[in-house]
Amino acid sequence: MRAMNKAISIMIFGLFVNAGTPVETLVPIQNIFSPEGFDSNDNVEVIVEGQLPNLCHKTPMKKVTIKGNTIDIKVTALSYHESNPFCPEMVVPFLETVSLGVLDKGNYKINVNGKTVFAKDGVLTVNESTSDAVDESVYARVDYIEKSHGSRTVKLKGYNPSDCFVLEKVEVFHNNKDVYSILPKMKQISDFCPMKMIPFEYDVEVPKTLNKSRVLIHVRAMEGKSINTIFDNK
Missing domain, CATH: 2.60.40 (Immunoglobulin-like)
Known part of the structure; x- marks a missing residue:
């Protein structure tokens, strides 16, 4: 009887070990x-x-x-x-x-x-680059894409590291399939750039060019990063 109980205990222990060990x-x-x-x-x-x-x-x-x-x-x-x-x-x-x-x-x-x-x-x-510089454009430091149900306007939210950068323009284009790329390009307006976190919200209208019901919104951000979200394109 003791041997059977021991065997059962070993089996139960083995199950817990397997359950707790990821593969x-x-x-x-x-x-x-x-x-x-x-x-x-x-x-x-x-x-x-x-x-x-x-x-x-x-x-x-x-x-x-x-x-x-x-x-x-x-x-x-x-x-x-x-x-x-x-x-x-x-x-x-x-x-x-x-x-x-x-x-x-x-x-x-x-x-x-x-x-x-x-x-x-x-x-x-x-594509072939037109400059030797790595990512020659400076993009806004976008942290989040805010979407509103039924609206084609998205809000790009984040903090820029200094008030010497301002938004110059927002470029929007697509890959002819299922991605809209949004490039919020910044320009430097002063040589003096003290570190100062400046919050921002930029409204961007999503075009109606692509036919897919679900598309990706791909936003280029500062320091070579990107923010991505799925957008209901109906």
Whole structure:
């Protein structure tokens, strides 16, 4: 009897160990968004939309391999065994920015989770830069994109690091498929630039050019970063 109880205890302990030890697993991918307008001196990005099947999956991770004009991206998550008591059934959507670094001009093929049931393909175009400077434009330090239901106006919110920079213009263009790129370009109006956090809100009208019901809003931000959100384009 003692031997049986011991065996049962070992089995239960093993189940708890398995339930509490995560493993890395591939996750479903819905879309690959490739913004237009990257040059060969930019930090190029693509944005991957997917979903975690349940709360057993945590922390999406990306691994990038570039060979010639082929970009392979592996998107995984830490997955706990379904016997874990903290894993309720709930689909968790995610939007991950994948940094590809500085790329040569040309057309690139993108494979995400290639040769698996979760595989998605995409394309990316990098233009030749007109300057040797890395990202010669200075963009606003956007932290957040505020959307309002039923409105095509979005608010770009954030803080600029000094009052010597003011908004010069906002450029909006698209990739002829599913991404609107918004570039809030700043200009320096003074040589004296004391560090002073200046809050801002910039209203931008989203065009009606693209036909997709869901599109990506891709906003370039200061220091080579970007802010991205899904926009209801109906």
